Amino acid sequence: MKISFPIMGNSYIAFKQLIKDLGHEPIVPPMPTARTMSLGTMYSPEFACIPFKILLGTYLEAIEMGADVIVSSGGHGPCRAGYYGILQQKIIEDLGYDTKIIIFDSFAKTYKDFISKLSWLLKTGKKSWWDLYQAFKPAWAKLKALDEIELYSHQVRPYEINQGETTKVYRKCLEIMDEPVSKLQIKEAKEVCMKMLKEIPQDKSRNPLKIGIIGEIYVLIEPFANLDLQATLGEMGVYSERSMNLFHWLKENTKMSRHEKKIIKSALPYLREKIGGHGINSIGETVMYAQQGFDGVIQLAPFSCIPEIVAKGILPQVSHDQGIPVMTIFLDEMMGKAGMQTRLEAFVDLLQQKRDLKFA
């Protein structure tokens, strides 16, 4: 069967391998482009958030490529993302396609449903549970390696001497990571990539501004949705750290970590209720970035994202109390790269002045 899945950052490399190992044919939809966006926007509700629109566009492109089944993740609210799958299925049916969207909700809450969907996938791929276990391990390792490489690239970029070199090397790394199959090969490939990144000529004498990036997970991770914000910052010579990456998110989805508890505790003076999505994280992480001595925080969120609007309403107070500048960027299908670049430059200039004043 031809199986497709949503694009989120560089994770497609790992998912592609997992589906292949489960005996299906993976359909990797094209990286999101303006066409994806306009396809998605055309058939989505007007006020759906941007991840909904990008995903729907991606699904429609995957259907054009012949996908029979689309696998995605669900949720239990109150963020709208948990209901994406059902509405998207209805929209796709309305357009006359018979492609099925299979949604994996949280294992803890709907484990029967989870297992039956999984066993259906295995049965149609003529694989056993043991095969799943075997296939899962390298895919997990790959996901982790990909995350580490990406994180490292963001650490290198602000120090690069030839602007744009890190991005070039990073692209090459993704190609390299597409090859290996076994766990050992993945480890070797990762080491090659790390070495390539390390060998980029760097000027370690710089003392870049430090910006924390918080907000909604999809627009944080998918560079198409955030107009490649982190690379843009890096090339402006700013060190940036993202509060979430895919591997940690998957891990935290299964079990609440100590880190998560700490975030919620930091947010408590401002927000006393979990409001779904990553609303409370945005508050807590801003407090934590302030305590870690970051120069500023950028909140990234899709336009009309409910939890992030609540967070945005509270952030000015947090910013005032903690003495950390916060800029919110709401992303929608109209967002242009130049507008974003201008806002970033202005924000970075302000942060630089603030720092200069402090040390003057």
Next chain:
Amino acid sequence: MVQLKIGFPRTLFYFLYYPFWHTFFTELGYQVITSQPTNQYNLNLGIAETVNDACLPIKLYHGHVAELKDKVDVIFMPRMVKVRKMETEVFCPKFLGLPDMVRNSIAGLPRIIDEKIDLSKGRYPLWNACRNIAKQLNQSGFVVRRSYQKALKCQEKFNKYLTFGVGVQEAIDAVITGQDCPEPQKFETDINLAILGYPYLIYDSFVNVGMFERLGKFGVKPWTVEMVPPNRLEAQAKYLPKSLFWHFSNRTIRATFYYLHEQRVDGIIHVTAFGCGPDAMVDKLMELEAKHTGRMPFLTLSLDEQTGAAGIYTRIEAFVDMLRYRRKNNENILSHHG
């Protein structure tokens, strides 16, 4: 001793739960003060205070609180989380964070009681919440129990009135003064329309620019979510593979299914607020269901702070005209977009 004044914003939860809280606080010996019905003044206050991306109802709530803040000693803004014993059904995330949003946006607020109302866990959760609220006001003992029971009775009576089709404001006035409500007028009409949406839009005639009076003038009988018998409303859950996560949204989508399958109405109007998150999903679901269930005519009216009466009236008038035209020509194929 001067009587303590408790403020209750006349928006959002006011339209469905006010009789309960009014009776509860009055019986405890406090004076309950509501803000004025929504008007340009408190709307402007709300627009000035609220984060710009918020939807109209949230801005209104801020406005009502800002209007009340100098008039009362305590503002009661319950944190509405869950009102039913269901694990995944909560209120919109904006409501969950509302007391925090208000507290961090408006300066110079009086004391706030933001007790969490979560009726999904434990025994007698509402009683426990009431007891906590009373404790914050230094009250305990039998008087709390009695107030609670009176409040429950009052709310029950109110809910019954709503299913009969009494207007919300009349029903509230009737139950809190203890009078009997006049029978709703019998209304002979050829057009029945389901006007579905959240109570704070449907029953706030400033926000919906007097839509209901205007519908009456067009000779239309409106049917609302609250007029669906509660047990029938619940039974509609079977039509969706997964319930929505938001209480009011579930009520709206279930009412949609009810009216679609009962075939009692000639068309459906969905009233939504500009920028409403849950409604982005609900509206599309309603549109698709209306299309696939007998091509029921469907119209979405989106309200915001700049909504003009003329624009809304024109759209309703055109919609009603088309329904009459369709009937005259016995034509079944009509755009479901209205």
